[in-house]
Amino acid sequence: MDMKRTPLFEAAQAAGGRMVPFAGWEMAVQFEGLVSEHRAVRNHCGMFDISHMGVLQLQGDGAKDALQGLVPTDLFRIGPGEACYTVLLNEQGGIIDDLIIYDCGWQPDCQAHSLLVVINAACAEGDTAWLRRHLEPKGVAISDRKGDGVLLALQGPAAAARLEALSGCDLASLPRFGHRQIQLNGSAAGAAAGAALFVGRTGYTGEDGFELLLEAPAGVALWAQLLAEGVAPCGLGARDSLRLEAAMHLYGNDMDASTTPLEAGLGWLVHLEMPKPFIGREVLEKQSAAGVSKRLVGLKLQGRAIARHGYPVLHNGSAVGEISSGTWSPSLEEAIALAYVPTPLAKLGTALAVEIRGKSEPAVVVKRPFYRR
Structure with missing residues (x-):
């Protein structure tokens, strides 16, 4: 099957991106390296091509x-x-x-x-x-709405200052999950000057940042401008480690059509107190009343072994659950994971294990998120 490419494909390749298939698209999995990209976002600023969404x-x-x-x-x-x-x-x-x-x-x-x-x-x-x-x-x-345009994520503690310099806009008044239309202007924006863009103060990294929607030519110019200013290009690898440290779910791993939000640790999204019908409400009302049989929990592994999607979770030597996502955390320098386990084993501090290459590796249930600025 032919892979689709975003308007930033060639620019990402030119910046050293290693391209891999992802959800029907050719996307950069990394540039300089997962750890350096991860730390650039945690400490400064990084940018991601998310135009496949x-x-x-x-x-x-x-x-x-x-x-x-x-x-x-x-x-x-x-x-x-x-x-x-x-x-x-x-x-x-x-x-x-x-x-x-x-x-x-x-x-x-x-x-x-x-x-x-x-x-x-x-x-x-x-x-x-x-x-x-x-x-x-x-x-x-x-x-x-996107068409052939660019969706670019600018993430990290320096993201707001970068975008303010390019637009001349004061973004201090734009709250988390706020959004507005702005325009890039002045010599600071280079070839992207004059471009209009939709800005949402949203992201998938656990850091402050923005997701920007703009036309393809302006998006390519903005990528080049940010790259010239030293903003680190980041790939899918760093995106995954960043979001997992922040305990953000990945669809298809940590939730799917067979899991409900109450099981997936997303009960805060379920507003049963609102007097309005929605698809699936009856099931969630029953689950809310009776409780769920499994829950998504955070795990920290006690050694250096890394748990991966699908690995068995053990309790007293028996398989009781499964890892949904796992990685080595560059920020915490320890192995972290999300897993589904029976509700009685979901309590903080519960001692479990993960089967990794035939060995039982100790793990403990911990509070999420693993990382918070």
Whole structure:
């Protein structure tokens, strides 16, 4: 099957990116190296090409009401200029995908309310079909907002200063999960000057940062400008270690259509107190009342062995669960993992083990996230 390429493919290659297949796309797994890229984001600033992800625009007077029927999170807790993280559910309460919803408010160009929904690359086709099936009959127009454009993540403690220098905008007033339209201007932005971009103070690293949506030519120019200023290009490898330190879920590993948000440690997304129906609500109400049989927990391994997706989790020598994600943490310099275990074993401090290459490696249940600035 032919792999798709983002507008930044050639620029990433030129910067030394080692390209690998990912969710139907050719993406850079690393540039200089996973650890150096990881530490650049933790200590300074790094940038990621995330143009493989989908960005859908939902428009219609009842767009938010209609979308509310598909997610367990109260969307009316956010207003224009705000966003929230949530999950799409199937009828069994299983997670179809996780996504970020940006409320763009009433838009004069379409004379209707507008939402942006960012979805995972591997789920894009299925998510789009699901949304069309449930929302278009209710008068919601769905379109591809990103098209052939660039979605760029600028992450790290120096990210705000970088973006302020390029735009002349004061971003101090933009809160976490806030968003706005800005323009790059002045000589500081180089060839990207004049470009308009959608900016969300969101990310997948556990650091402050932004996700930027802009047209392809401006996106390529912005990448080049940031690279020239010393911003580290980062690949999928560092993205994974960063998000796992922050205990952020990876769809297909830490959650899927067979796990509910209550099992996946995402109960904070489930607002059963709101008096509105949504797909999967009945299942979640029953789980909330009766409790769940398994839970996603954080583990720290006691040695240097690294747990990987699918490795068995042991208790008293017997397999009781499975690793969903695992890595060596560059920030903590120890092995960390997420795993599903029976609820009685999910208590903090519970001694478990992970089977790694035929050996039982000690582990303990710990509080998440593993890392917090």
